[in-house]
Amino acid sequence: MLGQLLLGAGGTPLYTLGTAFIDDSVPKHKSSLYIGTGYAMSLLGPAIGFVLGGQLLNIYIDIQIPESTKLDQDDPRWLGAWWIPFLACSFAIWLLIIPFLCFPKHLPGTTKIQAEEISETHNDGSAALAENQNIGKSFKDFPVALLILLKNPVLMSLIIASSSEALVATGFATFLPKFIENQFGETSSFSATLGGLVLVPAAALGQIISGILVSKCKMDCKSIIKFMMGTCSVALLCNSLVLFAKCGNEPFAGVSETYNGTGVLYGLTAPCNADCRCLRSMSYPICGRDEVQNFSPCFAGCASHLFNNMKKTYHNCSCIGNPKRKSDSEDFFL
Template sequence: MKGRGGVENAAFEPTTPDLGGRRGANHAGAGADAEAPAVEAAEEGPCGWGSCTPKALQLCNTPEGYLAAYSLLAIFQGIVVNGLVNISISTIERRYELNSSLTGLVSASYDIAFCVLSLFVSFFGERGHKPRWLAFSAFVLGLGSLVFSLPHFSSGKYHYGAKLEDTCQISGTSTANFTCSANTKSSLSNYLYVFILGQLLLGVGGTPLYTLGTAFIDDSVPKHKSCLYIGIGYAMSLLGPAIGYVLGGQLLTVYIDIKIPESTQMDQDDPRWLGAWWIGFLACFFAIWCLIIPFSCFPKYLPGTAKIQAEKISETHNDGSEALVETKNIGKSFRDFPLALLVLLKNPVLMSLIIASTSESLVATGFATFLPKFIENQFGKTSSFSATLGGVVLVPAAALGQVISGILISKYKMDCRTIIKFMIATCSVAFLLSTVFLIAKCGNEPFAGVSETYNGTGTLRNLTAPCNVNCRCLRSRYYPVCGRDEVQYFSPCFAGCTSYLQNNMKKTYYNCSCIGKLQRENISEDFLYEAVPGKCPTRCKYLPLFLVFFFFTVVFTFMAVTPTTVAILRCVPDKQRSFALGVQSVILRLLGTIPGPILFGVAIDNSCILWDIDECRTRGACLVYDNERMAYLLMSISAACKIITIIFVIIAVFLYKPPHPSPTVSQKDSEMVSAV
């Protein structure tokens, strides 16, 4: 075949005619003329915009240059979607009066949009200009980040509430009279729909990134390097959540409206404190839009792509699908969509791998959303520290797993069957390590009226007891204090405290009728205080053990992610690789990442033992969880999903049939073609 200038290009010369041969092979006996190669040399253009192709830009017109741009977009996408959104969940719940089930719906909205568009984007984008699709991706991702931050600017200043007299007010003393009024009911929960819209836009923007963007990497590099490049790209995408967790955790230490009103004295230990969750989204909006420029200058194919494609050896599952796709030239028009989809759905190896990855994604997305909340409640840490700790441990472990698997597969040049066997090993180790939830679980610290009575008086799950019945305490004002008896109380009022002293914004409470004697005998009765603000320090020492086990659980879990993608790309016909990733994305999100946060949110809410209830008796966010029940529920979900993953990966190994090198089309191929 000759190029436009009449120069013969060896990359387009026909190679072996067998189905098990090279990707560009013709299929003798299939009843069709030789098809032109998928990649034309003329489409391997320079880097630039039209006739403007500066020489400096040509240095970036390589797989490494594209990988750098892809990684940057993946990093910022990860910062927003898997970092800032997850770390802001607790703050958004409190600021806009949402429960965990609703915020789980917010998290799932990203996947809903991804799911709806994935098939169409991957089908039409397979033969289109993939880098320009990623420029569109950057535009919509930036817009979604902007929309997600808008509720802060339209909801007005944060009304943290007047600093009520939180001590016990004996009968006859004047106090605020709080009554339920429909007119005073907040409409902040309506901002739920704005958050959902922002997540939907983020989902639209993320669709081309992980379907067409990944396939473009596989197009542009030799087969044995593909796993390494994809692994690096995926690892960089996981660097985003790490940055998002750390950045978001630090932003939560900044007051939500930047400047704390002078009329109040409030610090991060105050339960009314909310951090500036919105700043990160606004910054990412500007950064992501800057990436539109580099993606808009890449050509349709990088230089050398045609030669690389011609040299690749097919590992398509031998079910006749490759002969069908080549013979019918499936994918050129929308009329081919149903047939192209049917070909993939009938590929048993592909479907087994998709179900396995779907099961893993359900757990991964659930933990990514609620891991900070788990650490906060299980080990008694602050929300900002829990978020930072979760990001520092979780995300580097995931990135390490991606890189390790990419290096191993590239170094040993594993074929498709060996890659799937490798996945069985990593998933099995991850399953064994996930038992950390049974080992490192923590019980609840003593909480008067919740987990124990008031020194033998009152009843469980009832905050009112004889020692505070005359205090007229507000159930809607949660201000925990830790008594000298090492028991936590809902508020100074429920602890029966009638007086306090304040020094450097720190209060100490005295004359508390509900607080018992000291539990530690070596402390003098002449104690300096009876209660201090905040939760009691946890006596659970399992946090280091949990973090170590969980780190390696994540490493081995994510060691299967890149191999799964590579195995999917190899077991389907060459012209259906992007579409296969699109099909995976749809099923993965329908059955995995969409129900994942919702399922975890319901499980966590199901372990709640103390809800926030306002003056109208309306239930809000959960205040206290049953730690052991939470651990058992999350362990059950995780174990069940990992068992499903292992089963279907084993099925994929047994069902996979590599193509047979043969100069003629096999009988099975001919039957499939003639049947269509």
Template sequence: MKENGVDNPAFEPPSPEEQRAAPGLSRPSPGEEPRREELCGWGRCAPRGLQLCNNAKGYLLFYSLLSVFQGIIVNGLINVSISTIEKRYELNSSLTGLISASYDIAFCVLCLFISFYGEKGHKPRWLAVGSFLIGLGSLVFSLPHFTSGVYKYGEKLDDTCPATNGQFYNASCTPGSQSSLSNYLYVFILGQLILGAGGTPLYTLGTAFIDDSVPKHKASAYIGIGYSMSLLGPAVGYVLGGQLLKIYVDFNHHVRTDITPEDPRWVGAWWVAFVVCGFCTWLLVAPFSYFPRHLPGTQKIKAEKISEAHHDGKEHKDTSDFPRTLWSLLINPVLMCLVTAAAVEALVATGFATFLPKFIENQFGFSSSYSATLGGVVLIPGAALGQIISGTLVSKLKLDCKNIIKFIVTTCSIALALNSVFLFAKCGNEPFAGVSETYNGTGTLSNLTAPCNENCRCLRSVYLPVCGTDEVQYFSPCYAGCSSVSNQKSGKVYSNCSCIVNPKSTFDNITNGAITGKCASKCTVLPAFLFFFFLTVVFTFMAVTPTTVAILRCVPDTHRSFAMGVHMLFLRILGTIPGPILFGVAIDNSCTLWSVDKCGKTGACWIYNNHLMAYTLMGISATCKVIAIAFTITAFVLYKPPPVQTSASQKTIETETSVQL
């Protein structure tokens, strides 16, 4: 049908059966059966039982399941296992960083093409391909375990005074030498590239399909639920991966071992969850393949929607040309402002997701595992709650594009105010011999060696912190001058420590001694920090779902999937890729004591300046939020809604009524 001589793409002429069932109307009645091409199944095979899921809620169920498994693998298991993989396959942190970045590299390369060409294709079947690739990538990532043989570890010697000449793994210093195990780096990168290719349709075509299939006022609630499920995945991945790391890596070979998970040489069963999740993800291939190109009622929903695309006074024509379509989106100022704001916010979110456990560990003196648990308790529920709340509010209030952008500015401003939590929730450093204070007035500051331990030949390459009875922390029992060790119920207790001369307490009746582990922090602001940081996370993520909805609204209907591709591309280039790098550099700048390996090469940081770390992270976060707010306000000012219009279905009814009259 044509209106004013122009084809109306949102209107499909009714079939003769539809005209007989509802004369005078151009759309199916609410109780009408879906057409054959809208049935769930393969070709003519469309069992009635499958039609129970042939709706937006059924699609959301499988979309959420795929989001969960993708999150478990990519953002959960890999993050948990990366340090274990370093140890098992003798990789350094720069190489494992390349493994982590490979996912985003594949995503950036493919997202524009998949979102552009997938818009014209069968979106659910694109997700079926994505499910297959995610499962395949997970299995490829686990492949090194099955081809690298049984893990072998060397002898570990206690670091007491005088130190023995032994090292971990009985390894000698041979700079430049590299084990053949490090060649598995390329297998891990291949697995990540496949995972990146599989994840691309999920957050581009999958999100656009939801927006196409539900009424405009419900889209934000559906997208919010789907996004919140994507955050459930990392939580499950951290818990599942953490528990499996307590099982020995080669348990399937029935290998006997005399080391425990507390031993630095321990390698856990990192590979098990990758295999299980890979096969589970493959179970989603069939359901996505069965969904039709469009859910029943989609044509009616599209016909009733009124476009809110940014109107700059120019007439935009639909084109199938990739460069022209991309250019039309890049010159859309509202879209690019929203995309940039979202990318800057993502930079902060991914930075804290990576380093919040490290911040808690150093500020409040907890173990790395407990700090990771606290970080997960704050980040995952806060992010999920923020997205669900914002999606529900936008849906219930039926906000248009202009008011959605105003909503984003409000939530970001509140998050900026809450960012001041770093000003009062920081803690100073506990006394550390040779770092923050001298050895009882002997030696020099920032020097671990003092007269009390200079004859111990201590190893700087092994960090085994102990807390002395003088309530001062030492780098290792050797640097505390301890010459004896005994195993007690509370753990190892060191005695005869020459550097501990003013004891304030005792350990098992030992005065000049030390106990394994860091000294307990005297900082008491942790509960306040976790509470206010939780609120900061909630309000930060309250902007995520509305931003996605606004991006889908401010572009023409036929460009929505491609707009999501542009959004995800910038999100990674400006956000998730540089975010951890920027935060890592900032945290490294607050380091006061670096590790030195057996070859004299500087490695990881052992001790940080807590005040400097807190101020640095607050400065980065506040700056990024101010930039995000500025771009969002610019989008609000520049946005111009299209001229007042009626929906396609209303136009059709009005036209047919005038013809009948």
């Protein structure tokens, strides 16, 4: 929590003061291109983090797995080495502080660029009020300055739109890998890599394309707002389709169906595993050759298992029914 707090405190100026620094230092028709590229890089970074971090999840958290412990990535007790990227990124961030400190307060030519700019802000008299009363020179003026910003309809609309977009994007970026892992039975490494490759680069590409379009078409403030409303409306329609996308639940022995015709629903114990003394606290979901999930190998009545290329295969499972496919003739399941 402390690390995330420090990261947020150090990274926030890049999105606030950094954007204003770029806008004040480059010509108007090029600022959108620079800002779009900057935001695209801020999105491309998490994508690279997802991919590299996903690969590091193939390594066990203690680096060396004890010989007495036989764990594979399919085991629910497996924990990836999540701490390695944090150490590497913290070292890289400290190195980047040095070039950031070398930036001047104003880039060469900034004064000329600012003199040629024409204000397109919402004219409600707040700018004249702030100039006449010298608002913004000290921290005591913060409540008044905040009230002026809250009364600006254009700014508040942009803030609400940005917050709504971040709400959707953050939810996808945070929970998509875990959804892929649970829904399709993939490893945490593959899920994180796939989530990073699919989700984040598309958003970064959108930032670059929008910056190029605004720059090449030389859009003014009103045109940019119309462009944002159009693209956000299309994004809203596309994101709404996700609400109707779902995968059906796989059959689960003892929950949605019985154990090969024995036992009762909503009961994990059946005649085929009554003598196994299985623990309900140890969840290790596995799928049998009859394409039915089981709470654990014990509840599936498995008597033995073998390791093959770090994959565990269970044999002699008394609660597993006949295979649904004719090709599945062997008496085992994974």
